[in-house]
Amino acid sequence: MQNKNNMPGGGGGLDQPRSSEIWRDRRAGLLMAGIGAFAAVTGARYGIGTLSRIGPGFFPTVLGIVLVVLGLAIAFTATLAQDHEAGHGHAAQDAPVDWRGYVAIVASMVLFIVLTPVLGLVPGTFACVFTAAMGDRKMTVLNSAVLAAVISVAGALLFIWGLRVGLPYFGS
Amino acid sequence: MEAIDGLIHGFGVAFQLQNFAACLAGVFIGNVVGVLPGLGVMTAISMLLPLTFAMPPVAAILMLAGIYYGAQYGGAICSILLNLPCHPPHAVTCLDGYPLTLKGKGGTALGVTMLASFLGASFGIVLMVFFAPYLVRIALNFGPAEISSLMLLGLLAGSTLARGSKLKGMSMTCLGLLLGTMGTDINTGLQRFTFGFPELDDGLEIVALALGLFGVAEFLKSVNAVAPVSTSATRIRIADLWPSRSELRTAIVPALRGTLVGSLCSMIPGTGPTIASFMAYGLEKRVSRRPQEFGHGAIQGVAAPEAATHAAVQGDFIPTMSLGIPGDAVMALLLGALVIQGITPGPQLITEHPDIFWGLIASFWIGNILLMVMNMPMIGLWVKLLSIPYRYLYPSALFFVCIGVYSVRSDMFSVGTTLAIGVFGHVLLRHGFHPAPILLGFVLGQRFEENLRRALLLARGDLSIFVTRPISLAFLLTAVLLLGAQLYFALRRRDEIQLPPSASPILDE
Secondary structure (H helix, E strand, O other), X not given: OOOOOOOOOOOOOOOOOOHHHHHHHHHHXXXXXXXXXXXXXXXXXXXXXXXXXXXXXXXXXXXXXXXXXXXXXXXXXXXXXXXXXXXXXXXHHOOOOOHHHHXXXXXXXXXXXXXXXXXXXXXXXXXXXXHHHHOOOOOOHHHHHHHHHHHHHHHHHHHHHHOOOOOOOOOO | OHHHHHHHHHHHHHOOHHHHHHHHHHHHHHHHHHHOOOOOHHHHHHHHHHHHOOOOHHHHHHHHHHHHHHXXXXXXXXXXXHOOOOOHHHHHHHHHHHHHHXXXXXXXXXXXXXXXXXXXXXXXXXXHHHHHHHHHHHHOOOOHHHXXXXXXXXXXXXXXXXXXXXXXXXXXXHHHHHHHOOEEOOOOXXXXXXXXXXXXXXXXXXXXXXXXXXXXXXXXXXXXXOOOOOOOOOXXXXXXXXXXXXXXXXXXXXXXXXXXXHHHHHHOOOOOHHHHHHHHHHHHHHHOOOHHHOOOOOOHHHHHHHHHHXXXXXXXXXXXXXXXXXXXXXXXXXXXXXXXXXXXXXXXXXXXXXXHHHHHHHHHHHHHHHHHHHHHHHHHHHHHHHOOOHHHHHHHHHHHHHHHHHHHHOOHHHHHHHHHHHHHHHHHHHOOOOOHHHHHHHHHHHHHHHHHHHHHHHOOOOOOHHHHOHHHHHHHHHHHHHHHHHHHHHHOOOOOOOOOOOOOOOOOO
């Protein structure tokens, strides 16, 4: 296991999952169980029907129940169901979230959604690419701007002129 | 001979200018994506999926398939020259490929890889030519009960044989099936899980789902985390690619064995190229008279897994195209593309759309030959591409994601959905879930429910129909067997092949 921030009391090999991993699986299992419960309850409202004529709620309800069972199994066999391959190239799931990049990527898509219908594809793309690029710690403002300019011009030409996507270059 | 006639027809289709161009574009893009650090096959195919909507169905499928097998060639380059297991099937190639590069034999390793790949792929294609029509003939007699059981088996295999925790894999499949129920129910017209959004009445857009899970979620995970790649140690000349006669002699038998392993793996539902390549490597090491050479640049250690990967990649298409049951997420996406083109996947595909089926098979050969020819002179370009930093890639890719999703329905709502799915997918990734089975469940969901309903309707609600019909019973028994085997292996620690730690947190299909 590639453990970057050594957890106290952890540091075991493959046999002894660290406590952080157990908690990760607990959360994971409960998340699934929660989604399953929601699906089952909502599905039941759609009408389960009978076995010979199953209703629209039957399939979601069954799946929801299965998901609850699987989720609970994940949560409470966390030590057994260890992801043996977690150490191979999956260090990322243990590394802390890179918030700068995270916020930049989410913001860039939001900007694209908000700006493009109002200002047109070129400004929308510029905002999207520029914001996303600024999420990388090695990117300078100038580099991001150049990249964004290149992509917005090339992208707009490719999609509007080449592929006839129904968006204006500029304006709404 | 039906198969030979079909194949001749297929070559006629595949050599039409438009289709040939689509195939060329597909393998080229695939090869580039395979080489580019930080972009996976799934990301690439889902990014290009919207572009194919405007194309005729045959060209669209040839191109998407080309991306898939083209990326396998690119992935091998990554592994051999840089010790980067970018694509899981090629991770094992690092073990002997990179030592060969260090010895200055990287060119030879690449040459052997190309020949072995071609051998493996060709065998996989031949298998498909003769095996698929046979499968189709059996499958055409399936009733809804058999189809339901077969789908259950396929879903189970797809979720448990993937990497990582089996329980998590199965829960991802369930989640995918649930996502597949979103939208208007076909039988009753009831709106399910639309949360009051009229945009969701037609269900979740597959492009939004795929780009959220394999685009946005991956970017969120990889931003600032992909290490830059140094390509200084890798200067390859075209002349280096030709292996010597003695090297060829060492490689040929392992490549043949690898081909067999890969083909066998493609027959077992759910065992894709990754498992095939690992098995082929393990087998080679076991039968070798000098196993101590493995890991220090044994040419067999490159030839066998690469042949196996390519045989399995081509074999993957057999159940997908003949039964309509995808073996993994890539195949699920291809099926999704077919559905969008208005083509129903299933055993009737081969008779209703012979152009697609045989054209695809013929294009495999053309594509593989193109890849061989293309790779020889372009190896220098690939090496340069390897050094493109991730910080230029992901912002550009993000734009592609946005405009791609938008273009499907000319609707910003889908872009928002993609963002939401991406954020959720990132949560899943951080909790050790592999999102690939979601797509499998999503694509099969509607047909699975439909067949289940019909089977129970025909049997007047008698559940025993699934075990009294022999073929259906056989599928269910296989599924039980599969679960039993999984349990057995989970309790008994298997001997693992240690991989070099990945320099960048890339990517699992």
